[in-house]
Amino acid sequence: MNNAGRDMKIIATGLLVLMAVIYFTSRTFEEVHPAIGFVRAFAEAAMIGGIADWFAVTALFRHPMGLPIPHTAIIPRNKDRIGDTLANFLKNNFLVSRIVAQRMHGVDLAGGVGRFLKSPSGGEGRLRMGASRLIGDIIGSLDQDRLGSMFKGAVKTQAKELDLATPMGQILESVMAENRHGPLIDSTIKWAYRTLDANEYVIRAIVHDRANTVMRWTGLDDRLANEVVDGLYKLLADMATDPEHPVRAKTEESLVQLAQELKSDPALRQRVNEWKLEMIENPAIANWIDGMWESGREALLKASRDPEAAMAGHFGDALMQLGSSLQKDPLLNRQLNRFARRAVAGVVASYGDNIVKLVSETIRGWDAQTITDRVENAVGRDLQYIRVNGTLVGGLVGVMLHLLNHWIY
Template sequence: MRMVATGLLVAMAAVYVVSRQYVGLHPAVGYVMSFAEAAMVGALADWFAVTALFRRPLGLPIPHTAIIPTNKDRIADTMAGFLRTNFLTPQVVARRMGGMNLARAAGDFLADPNRRGTVGVRAGVAELFAEVLESLDPERLGEQVRAGLKSQADRLQISPLIGQVLQATIADRKHLSLIDATVRWAGLTLEANEPLVRAMIHERANALLRWTGLDERLANSVLDGLYRLLAEMLVDPDHPVRAKVEEGLQKLAHDLVHDEAMRTKVEGIKHEILNSPAVGAWWQGVWERLRRNLIATARNPDGALSGQLGGALAELGEALRKDPRLQTQINRFARRSAVGIANRYGNNLVRLVSETVKRWDAVTITDRVEGAVGRDLQFIRINGTIVGGLVGLAIHAADLALS
């Protein structure tokens, strides 16, 4: 477009030179020459105006030129103030979001993600999400996520929580299946390690028992007794050992909730686990697998939305589409959240805009603003050429009429 505008100026100059040679040949040539002459003036004037916005024309130190680079700091503050006043005030955000049904839009997308008009948006958001995950340092990001989870876990008192869960489990008699499973596990473990138990009994028996062979009978008696005990515990719900186990579980649940020493001990174990290097390494591996799965999901959203996950999201979308009360609650929450963000972080956002523009050098801000306006700048020059020529025609016609 710059070449077109410049070419039009050169063409007007050529027309002027040629028409000037034949001005007396015909009255119409005077109109052509006047049009070309005025068009050159208009083209040069608008070229100067456009150029003066971004740089000094021909490099000459003409006052009030290179306006944008010279005043970039003031422009940055003005842009920031404009954003803060017109976009990031709580009143503007609330009024704008008051007419938006975000819940219904989310429901439409979740219920039919391949609907026309949403495919491009979904692909763009997914690609952006994948690129953000790939660009961030995985170790540093994983460490930050782990630090955030660890901070939340540090503030959470897990001892009362475990105790309350255990109390509820005992009250609902759901602990009985756990005791049965433990008894079965003990029986299988004893069976798998029977040679080891026999060897321990033989080693601890005295020489007389080994000489008479009573150590083998002793081992058989011990193992038979253990097997019988486990079998009786499994078939008899009122077995005394089971009662002792249940009593111990009830006491443990009570101590986890009410005993300060127990709570302190559990919290100490929790802190040791959270600060363990092994847990940190484990979490880093979990986070890396999660990050790669998220990237793969973002790269292939159609595959991610198939199966049970896709069905669950579709059901959620239908609920959002058909339940006005749910829409009202979600929209109210979104509106309050947006207003809170604008009120709390609005100044930080506009300060970010202002400081970013101020850090740009003159060449950067010139290229970016000129590139953003783009072709329209050259249309100003083209329009100036045409309008100037038309004004020249009008002046020439008026001059002939008056003479």
């Protein structure tokens, strides 16, 4: 029992002893004056009430006076049932996805994160440092493999549900509308020129392999290959120098059409989605997600251990900008809160039973003395107040009965 509970236990026991002293003293001198009878009645009933409440409180945790009286030592005898009941209570009232989602619906997690990132120096430094260390300890103590699997699974799930075709179409449409596609086409032409220069021999080999014997004997295959290569070089050069070149214009028309089809053509959207799913399942993407998780985890640990350093430099400026965006952009705020709500509900749905099992098995693993001490430390002070109240209330009832006795008789 903690110090506060121990002090209250001494007070409650001392009050009971005091009532016993008053009772025997008043009983000795009861004939001196009729009023002493009320004192005796108060002390007598107070002793009865105090002893009864002492028995009730003690019976919760142990056998009173070591006697194996039936229905005593209730908590030690029923610790397994208490653990199962507590676990089921958590499962039925807290670890339910629907309930968690409802509770999370009113939580503005994005707003809180945004306020902190925008003004990391606000608030109490000690509280911030303590919270950072606590977060670091929690991250460090979690099962790295299991947490990593959860993170990678969440990333893959979100990626599979992501509509990639629509934003691609919108971005391309915006680029074309603002006439920012010129550098893109120029870069493509330069890439094509470098590719042609590096693979010129491939074109010549193709022409040579497909030429017949006569062409090879007369050397026409080499002349034809030169014409093809020179024509391609000239086409790329003309496209690079002439913004109004027909091929460039046709390319722009194709890009505009592609932007529209990405937003409205079901067949193209389906192909983009299939390409996205193939990319997600690609081992290279899996390795990239693994690396992102490891880097993110190390960064979180480093930042939580030293939040002041984490908020310094360009990274800190970027975090502050993110905090400002979370506060000013309602769409981003809503998306982050929705993601957090789904993530928490998903964790509850996936691991709720494991949490319940952990609580139940942990309590089952405690010995009787451990659970008795822990419960008594938690509620012992209030239980000692019950003893004090029982003593005083019993005394008042005794006075009332003594007075009623005088009225009747």
